[in-house]
């Protein structure tokens with residue numbers, strides 16, 4: 001296995017990898033976008049989008065019961081911004097919530113902190129959103145107060161990664177700030193926390209759940225980062241004298257990360273971002289929707305059409321008028337996705353031809369009313385150039401988005417002075433690359449945030465300009481295990497902190 005040569009403590013990992021490889025797991029590894037089976041129970045495991053358990057109470061020793069989970073955003077008054085919020089500056093902190101989660105199901109985190117902040121939507125109207133900060137275990141002894149006898153700055157983190165969970169939903173009650181109470185999708189947060197970084201997860205879709213609205217997502221990401229950095233020293237103990245900031249997202253998450261990276265130079269010129277990592281990016285929503293339609297990924301076509309039209313009332317009106325009122329593919333069934341997580345939408349619309357919902361079929365999809373909003377808000381490379389060093393990774397055979405669309409954008413950015421390392425993996429498709437690319441993504445962040453030297457992964461960053469490297473990285477099946485496997489499941493206590 002590719003990762004067996006990596007540093008110490010991986011003996012058991014390699015053994016497990018080999019065992020899993022020969023188990024039934026291997027045969028399910030190529031299943032659809034969200035469909036994975038637990039090798040232990042054979043049950044379908046939903047990787048993203050699980051709502052907090054309805055079993056919401058724990059009995060404490062003194063017989064009082066305490067809620068385990070915060071209520072969903074629509075039922076949580078904390079999400080209502082205070083009066084006058086519109087006039088605050090983008091990135092301004094509107095409200096904070098320390099020790100936010102009553103229950104922490106994410107490994108290597110010791111606490112959470114939430115911030116409600118001012119941001120700007122795709123039409124440049126004032127908006128707000130919520131960011132959730134996960135504090136690493138390694139930060140436990142941090143005392144930044146120089147006059148305290150316990151002063152120990154060496155225990156304080158200096159790295160912050162703004163991490164975009166692929167939320168893929170058009171339901172405001174499926175915001176990451178709420179769903180992450182249950183578990184994280186891929187264990188990437190666990191691995192970043194193991195490396196001692198604060199992990200900030202913005203609700204980048206904003207209050208309307210605008211999935212695939214790129215400008216909205218970019219703004220919300222940059223403003224979450226601004227808001228948290230403004231609290232970092234005094235409230236969170238992050239070392240601002242050595243602060244390094246990274247951005248990372250894959251697939252739906254890359255959508256937000258990429259827009260943030262390209263919008264930063266104009267929208268947040270004062271914000272210093274040290275690195276961005278863009279995995280499995282889908283530069284053009286029209287292309288990716290065409291490829292996802294009529295497959296097990298069709299649900300994301302529905303949520304993306306809903307998400308993108310949140311930002312444009314005229315496009316939403318057009319959509320509502322063009323949906324069949326009755327029949328098997330009708331308006332009610334389409335709009336139903338506004339109450340689904342991304343995973344639920346994948347289940348509900350799997351295999352459907354989404355154009356069947358429209359009265360004029362495909363023609364309504366190609367209508368300028370739909371295409372204009374996509375071209376304005378969901379095509380990368382048109383809003384600025386990433387000015388921070390960037391690592392792009394994508395499967396050469398990505399079936400959802402052609403690798404050349406990303407290559408073209410990288411090339412265009414490079415001509416405009418960007419500094420990009422672009423890995424094209426000759427093995428695997430879109431879902432595989434999420435798992436096989438993460439170790440390189442983490443190592444790139446270690447180089448950029450911590451100055452750690454990494455060798456043997458083709459991660460040599462060009463001093464200036466760009467480099468495109470064709471790599472051959474096989475899938476590590478261990479990574480297909482969801483985070484709960486390591487926390488609540490059979491992997492708990494195996495001592496593989498930050499496995500990978």
Ligand SMILES: *[C@@H]1O[C@H](CO)[C@@H](O)[C@H](O)[C@H]1NC(C)=O
Pocket residue numbers: 060062064
């Ligand atoms: C029960 O325990 C919780 C903490 O576990 C504490 O906050 C609460 O005050 C206790 N209630 C009573 C009635 O002792």
Ligand SMILES: *[C@@H]1O[C@H](CO)[C@@H](O)[C@H](O)[C@H]1NC(C)=O
Pocket residue numbers: 052053054056067068069070071072075
């Ligand atoms: C958990 O219980 C609290 C208090 O009863 C409630 O406000 C909240 O909505 C519940 N959360 C969920 C996820 O059911």
Ligand SMILES: *[C@@H]1O[C@H](CO)[C@@H](O)[C@H](O)[C@H]1NC(C)=O
Pocket residue numbers: 123124125
């Ligand atoms: C948002 O912006 C658009 C165009 O800039 C404007 O027409 C609209 O009235 C604004 N909406 C709100 C709620 O401010």
Ligand SMILES: *[C@@H]1O[C@H](CO)[C@@H](O)[C@H](O)[C@H]1NC(C)=O
Pocket residue numbers: 145146147148149
């Ligand atoms: C810093 O530590 C000193 C000594 O323990 C204490 O008096 C002071 O209140 C602390 N300052 C802050 C801001 O916590």
Ligand SMILES: *[C@@H]1O[C@H](CO)[C@@H](O)[C@H](O)[C@H]1NC(C)=O
Pocket residue numbers: 138141152154155
């Ligand atoms: C400071 O923190 C580091 C890292 O957590 C720890 O190894 C060290 O023992 C601490 N020093 C003191 C004096 O507490």
Ligand SMILES: *[C@@H]1O[C@H](CO)[C@@H](O)[C@H](O)[C@H]1NC(C)=O
Pocket residue numbers: 284285286287375379
């Ligand atoms: C996005 O891709 C579609 C084809 O998939 C193309 O028609 C459209 O022009 C592209 N948009 C932009 C802004 O390049």
Ligand SMILES: *[C@@H]1O[C@H](CO)[C@@H](O)[C@H](O)[C@H]1NC(C)=O
Pocket residue numbers: 325326327328329330332333
């Ligand atoms: C809309 O579609 C759903 C799912 O196919 C179906 O159950 C429902 O009866 C349809 N409603 C109408 C009014 O046709």
Ligand SMILES: *[C@@H]1O[C@H](CO)[C@@H](O)[C@H](O)[C@H]1NC(C)=O
Pocket residue numbers: 332333334336340344348
């Ligand atoms: C809406 O979705 C729920 C499950 O998510 C399903 O039970 C119901 O039949 C759907 N309604 C329509 C009209 O499709």
Ligand SMILES: *[C@@H]1O[C@H](CO)[C@@H](O)[C@H](O)[C@H]1NC(C)=O
Pocket residue numbers: 402404
């Ligand atoms: C992608 O671009 C390369 C050149 O950069 C070209 O040789 C190849 O044919 C293109 N592939 C597709 C599918 O367009």
Ligand SMILES: *[C@@H]1O[C@H](CO)[C@@H](O)[C@H](O)[C@H]1NC(C)=O
Pocket residue numbers: 456457458469470471472473
């Ligand atoms: C590193 O890059 C070189 C040149 O593209 C390639 O031949 C080699 O296979 C790559 N190594 C890995 C591990 O992918």
